Amino acid sequence: MTSIAIVLGSVRPGRWGEQVANWIQARAQAAGLDAAVVDLKEFDLPIFAEEPPSMVVPTQPEGVRLRETLEARDGLIFVTPEYNQSVPGGLKNAIDYLPPSTLKDKPVGIVGYSWHDAVAARAHLRQILSGMGxxxxxxxxxINLGSEFPEGTFTPSEQVDAQLRALLDALA
Structure with a gap:
């Protein structure tokens, strides 16, 4: 059975990404995948300040735990909000702890949410992850916050649900 990690990329209080990550997990499990949410809020990652991971594998214990958690999965889905036309700093910081070998040739998908479909965040995350192979x-x-979160509750449209089905098919 294919296993995927759903990386919840926001660590702030009141985040809407938990609803999105839980929806992805339920849909993935219904599709026969072993899916687990990996919440970056559960990792105590200080600002990355080690040698470049392409040269030396990071040794900070929480960074090692994150790397091992992600390496144990066949594929990954990163869930990101859009902050200031990019990904949240916490998500970028977590990725900085990963040596390129963690993501090299690993199937990866991106789910973004914002008032503008997270266009910039998805593009930036795509650039970051493709650089890691x-x-x-x-x-x-x-995911558009205006149309998919009426009154603060995530209610995916058929279009968004179809996008996720296509992503899960690609990862499987």
Missing amino acids: AALAQEDVA
Whole structure:
């Protein structure tokens, strides 16, 4: 059975990404995948300040725990909000702890959410992950906070649900 980690990329209070990550997990499990949410809020990652991971594998214990958690999965889905036309600093910091070998040729998908479908965040994350050699799925999931979160509750449209099905098919 294919196993995927759903990396929840926001660590701030009141984040809407938990609803998105839980939806992805439920859909992935219904599709026969072994899916687990990896919440970056559960990792105590200080600002990355080690040697470049392409030269020396980071040794900070929480960074090692994150790397081992992600390496144990066949594929990954990164869930990111859009902050200031990019990914959140906490997500970028977590990725900085990963040596390129963690993502090299690993199937990876991106799910983004914002008032503007997280266009900039998804593009930036795609650039970051492709530079690390990830096997990025062509399918992204674009979630609009205005239409998919009526009254603060995530209610995916058929279009968004179809995007996720295509992404899960690509990762499987």
